[in-house]
Amino acid sequence: MNILFSHLNFPAQFGAFGANLARQGWSVTFVTERTDAVPPPGCRMFRMTPHRTPTEGVHRFARPLEAAMINGQAFANAALAARQAGLSPDIVVAHSGWGAGTFARAVWPQAKLVSYVEWYYRFPPVDAVGPIPPGNDADRRALALARNAPTLLDLAEADLVLCPTQFQADQFPGWIRDRLTVLHDGVDTGFFTPDPQARLDLPGVTIPEGAEIVSYATRGMEPTRGFPDFMRALALLQARRPGLHAVIGGQDRAAYGAGPPDGTSWKRHMLAELDLDPARLHWPGLLARGPWRNLLQSTHVHVYLTVPFVLSWSLVEAMAAGA
Template sequence: MPSILFVHENFPAQFGGIANYLATQGWRVVFATGNEGFSTGRAHQVNGFQVVRYKNSGTGQTGHPYLAGTEKALRNGQGFARVAASLAKGGFTPDVIVAHSGWGSGSFAKVVWPKTKLVQYLEWWYRHPQVDTVPGQSSKRLEDHHARTIVRNLPFLLDFQQADLVLSPTEFQASQAPDFVRAHTVVQHDGIDCRTFRPLVKDEPLLSLKGVPDTAPILTFATRGMEPLRGFPDFMAAAAQLLKDRPDLHVVVAGEDRIAYGPKLPNGESYKTRALAAHDFDESRLHFPGILPKGTYARLLRRSAVHAYLTRPFVLSWSLIEAMASGCPLVTTNVDPVIEALGPGTPALAVEPGDILKIVRAANTLLDSPDMARAMGRAARERACRFYDSKVCHTRLAAILSNLVASPVNARDQIAFSPTAAASTSAHIPMQ
């Protein structure tokens, strides 16, 4: 069976599921990560595969402020290359490497293993004007912003010049890249677990939440960080009104009080603090449990009467697919990555980003129409499990990787890895 090396700054991130699946199929799997939870200098056994840690090669000064991200990426690449050289010295030569692009971690993989196939996992390509811009958020001059955006793609270009294949999780994300990159891109989602994320079954005990009666309807929102890009301020404004409209409603926000995407606020402020100051909440019905363990989060979604996913056009969150798989009635933004995930018929009430009144109306409609809400939830689950279940996605990802291993050395030049070509080999899920 083939051997594979995954490279990602974090762990398990997007690669944990497929790494585990390939290990069960007999592949030799090694995962290189910058995650500080692992010690350096030895291999760790996790879920049937090895995990090794690399460290950034150190800090340094760049000659130009635009290059700070590129400098960090190169140092990550050097750190990984040292670990890769150690693996090679120990006799490990992977047939294929899958590296998350942008961090720089896998940029020097072919320096160590020049004949190994390299998959560039491309999550986001920066464009100008940026499609993910939140109105009023950028204070940089237009020309300066444009220049910075161009330079941010340097680590992606470094990876692309060596890649045999580019892999992107959604059509929308793939579409952000220029044509010369898209021509070599296969679209395939990572997959989520439709057995963990599922609707409540008969006689199953509800998740007990402190301060929330078992009979109370719950409006849920989930986020890594609480920032405008993911619609947190919009959600909080809508939640304040919904709590006034519905005396029995409780609101649960799962996530951290930090900014994961976008510029930081001055003086250490947070958008959570701003929202609490800006709106009149009944805080006895507003709950912030923090980051929840996967099982607890899945149970929260099973309790959700309405789930809100209010992103701007950006990387599609797993949380939307997980809410769909859980059968949650959904209020979403009407943006391309969300509409792609929801598919024809759109089993959600979609509103324009920033339209607080329509978010409130949509949530009230679902809360007032339980039969309609349940039907939409069933349709959302059917869509999620048909196209995004890990059983489906992992099988297709394994086929993509197996085909690449079997292809000529100069695979990118001889094989058209376009979404259309990939679909003909059942390596691509058509989003229709």
């Protein structure tokens, strides 16, 4: 079979799965916006490059849709180049809601289109951090509905709609939920495996022999993924356990939600709030797959916190690695 995966990011949900199919003899192609992405062995890759950003001053309800349409045009241009190079996929699997495969059928009308959906926006949001502040609820309901427009466009064309978890599927209206196939994208259990002999080996991280290691990792450090809660718990642990060291992976940014009220980052905010021993805090930044696996295999306790939201791959990988 000839299959194409489209996602603004890479490897994202599809990288390991596509590589697995390639090892089984499938013809696998990726389309991504990432300029530094390298295709797995035996796979092809095409780049989609948006030609501009959304229009300054466009109606705020329309901004997510315009951004998705610009991405959709970038995908279509990449797909046309792939078609010119002789590519004719039997199946296109596209990450929904961002335009990554919205126009796949315009280029390959014969292909089966699989739409991978993650979230349906509602108000009040189930993923709210703390109490919802008072405001114009009618406006916020309208904005939530408008944010779903790119996903609804994708659903109109899809032959099959995948959603990774039942909780995520339950956020969709009933008439859409009936169309969803709940199927997680999986974890590479050939790579993320327990290793009782593993020892922490991360660049720039030196921890004394025999130390207790607690780990936490996230793309961005924000309340949605429980970063302030983790740091407050860590302050208590440091006071009670002098041999405890923490390894905190991720970037000093908010991937979901806003920054703290003081205008700093959540990392700086929590370091200012708490009495922590910096010598027992280690910040290796974003981790590539190898170092990430090493952290999971060698930590004593890995912490994953979240509001009710999209399930992080990191939790499933931590479980597979035996953390």
